[in-house]
Amino acid sequence: MGSSTDNLKGFVLALLSSGFVGASFIIKKKGLRRAAAASGVRAGVGGYSYLLEPLWWTGMITMIVGEVANFVAYAFAPAVLVTPLGALSIIVSAVLAHFILQEKLHALGILGCVMCIAGSVVIVIHAPQERAITSVQEIWNMATQTAFLLYVASVIVIVFVLVFHFAPLYGNSNVLIFTGICSLMGSLSVMSVKALGTSLKLTFEGTNQLIYPQTWYFMLVVVTCVITQMNYLNKALDTFNTAIVSPIYYVMFTTLTIVASVIMFKDWDGQGLGSIISEICGFVVVLSGTILLHVTKDFDRNASRSLYAPLSPTLTTRLCSGNGEMLKHVVEDAAYPEDACLRRQGLY
């Protein structure tokens, strides 16, 4: 089993996936703009003219191709490698937006891109080798080891508490509730996606795994987790500004996925301490780059329209003060109604 070539395949697929997903945002947004210009009715105010716009569908297809590549990448390389590389899609979309949509990238945004790349390189260099897996039962044994069952149990308990206690009370004022639910479910999604992807890979390679009930069980888990995750991600995007939701979601989701993968697949067993620390640093750098890119995304336009003030307080204050965010959201929406509508719909 060429474990090292598998890692390479996973790496290339993750890169392709980031390229497609990043490009899809731009294509979709261009499609929405063109549709709005043609019909005079914006998506945000009830128009569905974008459904007739081929460019929007091209964007959708690009996104699906990207997500499939991502899914397949998980079958080849460890989640510790594939998940952080998702940050590169943000770079792709920022760079394309700069050139195609004329949304000028702030100098600090470029610095954010450089950091994401440097951090990703460190992660790739120190990524553990994917273990050779020969059947779905092996994955099943990993998924049912005590440590991972404890992780799953705690995730389920926390999600229940968030959904039934905190969401009704603070869901609309604190951005961490909905994004927390998606991130927790997301970590289980990725683990089950990886299990399913590996089973399908083995099936395609000739050893049919569909005869085992575990494969179907994993499929059920994938569907449940992905639907829950998407449902709460939409709620989060619907309630808060994308520029706030995206980095928080990315940070929590990626961190939890890595934790889950380290517990379930024992990615870090047999790795030197230096490698593990380097990987964590690389990850911290990618996260910082992503945050920088997101925070500076609206700098110029805010500065020029004297809306800079709400960005000044420390990040922590801003992220935790749901009400302040709502206010900022309202202020921003008042200033850019067209963007706000698209943003609310989660259309870009």
Add this chain to the structure above:
Amino acid sequence: MGSSTDNLKGFVLALLSSGFVGASFIIKKKGLRRAAAASGVRAGVGGYSYLLEPLWWTGMITMIVGEVANFVAYAFAPAVLVTPLGALSIIVSAVLAHFILQEKLHALGILGCVMCIAGSVVIVIHAPQERAITSVQEIWNMATQTAFLLYVASVIVIVFVLVFHFAPLYGNSNVLIFTGICSLMGSLSVMSVKALGTSLKLTFEGTNQLIYPQTWYFMLVVVTCVITQMNYLNKALDTFNTAIVSPIYYVMFTTLTIVASVIMFKDWDGQGLGSIISEICGFVVVLSGTILLHVTKDFDRNASRSLYAPLSPTLTTRLCSGNGEMLKHVVEDAAYPEDACLRRQGLY
């Protein structure tokens, strides 16, 4: 020869050095403020009352201790390890300024600190082992190998061209001229400091190196290079804003020092490609963090006094357009005369 404990000693000394140097800026600035408050005459307008202020002298001594620790660190660990850790002094001074001088750190500045730390950790993990050197002649042989002589020759030629052709024409309008001269000379300073430091270390360990002419020759080179470097650094600080000079100088100086060290001490020989790439990435991350910290240093105050506009253009444009910088400098100085005077004098 415990090469690994030597690396550790160098690492600890570099950390101490950053702590002392970082703290010295804050102590000196506090001393200057107290002196100005006591006498009513500011240093920038000709007052020398700070020379009577014990706090200012404490700051000076702290700085000298820090620089000595840095000098000794070079005797124990490779320049590839010691030089980038200098960035930590910026973190120390930013954090202390936040708490002691109440100069609030911007949220992105905190992100810059996190990056500098993450990048430094990656560098430390992948730093090459210092080779055991037994006499100054060994260093002399390294300094006279063809590759390094070529490096020295090109540095000298470029410095001459910059000093005699470009400095008179563009020295006052383009920030890259003076900082370029300091950085080029700086890389030679560090190499000669390392040679001298190692000779002195060997002398203290019992094998007297002062009997060799090479030791004295290295001492001469140290003095020449450091004086030239300091002279042009003062010119740069005198002509341009510290917030512009510092990051450019740090980036160029550190990069050239690493290049010089890799050529002269062959730091990267025998290191795996992965280690070298990780080191470079760690270095890029530290540079990015430093730039971020410097660029965001004046964000809040600029935003609140509506001077934010000059910071908006891309970094490259700002760094390369000397005239624009001069203008910004003038505008800033008009707004904060007291800071500008101190800044001009290079007192902080």
